[in-house]
Amino acid sequence: MKAVVQNGFGLSSVAVTDVDEVPFLPMSAEIETKKVPLLPYDIMKINGELYTDKQTTLGYGAVGVVTKVGALRSKKLIGQRVIVLDQNGTFKEKIVSNMPPLIIPIPDEVADEEAVAVIGGVDTAYMLMKKIIRAATATKQVVILGANSVVGISLIQLLKNKGNVTIIPEVRQESRNYFDRLVESLGMDAFLNTEKIMADALVVDIAGNQGLVSLYKNQGFEIISVVIQGVPGIKFVSAPLFPNEYALILDMMAQKKLRVFIDKDFSVNQIDEAINYQIMSYSRGRNVISFD
Template identity: 30%
Template sequence: MRAVQITEFGGPEVLNVVDVPEPEAGPGQQLYDVSTAGVNYADTHQIENSYLAAQQLPLVPGAEFVGTAAGGGPRVVGLLDGGGYAQKVAAHPRLTWPVPDGVTDEQALAVVLQGATAWHLLRTSAHLAAGETVVVVAGAGGVGSLAVQLARRWGAGRVIATASSPEKRALTEELGADVSIDPALADDDPKAFAAALREANGGKPVDVVLEMTGGHVFTGSLSALAPFGRLVTYGMAARQDTPSVAPGALMQRSRAVIGFWLAHCMARPHMMDDAMTELLPLVADGALTPISGGRYPLTAVREAHQDLLARRTTGKLVLDPAR
């Protein structure tokens, strides 16, 4: 079968489409034919070996797929420990969910990892309360575009999004953000970013920040929090070290810094069920709108990663293993 494999760590240049043996289903696993594979920003870290879990070579990246069980069956969307950039995958059925009629592969992939992340960021980690101000960093991205919609749906008093271009900022406002700002304000001065967040909130500090950049964005976001505010961090896109947070700095304003990684929900499948059983019907009913960022042939996987890293994309990117 065809798959994307890396034999050395690096950037998009290490991604190669090759013929490899079909995966073998392990204990409790099922073999699936893949119709569409999902691409996530975390994959760019995985191929560098710069993410949270150490990787082993050779490696087939990819953590999600839509497909059918080998030999036939209903269309499902599923999560994987790896191996998703391929024509076939071995997955645990417990981490798959039926895709409702009318929901496309791209839409299902948008919610299985990124949508579930947005769901848990707001519900499990931030414990969003009605009327609170929510800041969504990278509000036009795969997680952010869904988090903006969910925060609005669940009663946020004000939603502030950041996005790197006028077009992306306009999209976040179409999705439900009250106001959007340019995260480049944080490039040299986290204080300027914190001031911009407060200004966007009518001069007041904010209650919740969903942050996936690190560096100055993290520092500025923490500074902008109100008493009892929560900063939930779930990514390291800036590839910068984030300064340590002193206990006294948290105590001064009763602030909280919370880390989130969806892998821990995958180890507790009922937590994934909580998110998926709400998100997929919302998409089917048209109440939640995943943003498609583009369908790339498997042979164009390098281009997909390059576009992600250059911030040229919005929403969900997917790969077509048949091309």
């Protein structure tokens, strides 16, 4: 079967290759892959910024359709559109999942290209939203660095739904018009705050720019980051969601209370073009790789 395999580092190490099918067990479910998100995480692996095995299939999440189940799995799953999470790699035509909680059904109202933006995007924003709500006692300001990112746009919407924080978005000049247009289309102009930043504001870093974060660190702000690790004064945060939280996110999307944005949808055969585009472009929504 076809898979996108990284064998070494750099763009030249990535190729669409034939790989062996994995063993199918009584607990297994087979998912025919439709779409996968191309994430900053994948680019970091390709660039060698993250450790990888010598040969690895890219991706850890996908959207697809269940085509086969083992004797110990519910037959009702067959034909179901799902999000599947699998650390063994998901950029491949078929994924065999052996962990029941890591298959999340997608409601009919949510399209494949919307559901794919949940993986490493809305889910991360949801994780951040929980931490922010826990930290914010009264009405509190939250400064978001990299607010135009996929995670940032999702986080702003989630926080708006919760209602007890005001948001100060920080976006670099090149992305300002894009961000302003999105804010307008989401009807969030009134919700965002550009007033003076109070001393007890929480800074949420999604951009990973050390220089920018230092400006806030030097002023003594509390900072959490989904990118920067191992720097005193900056708390790196990362945590998985529970399956019911994925279901909640998908339900919000089905009810149009939460919108996601896709930039480009590439065929798997255009993987080099997709990776180059992702590296060279500002964030304008999630880039997606299609297998169908």
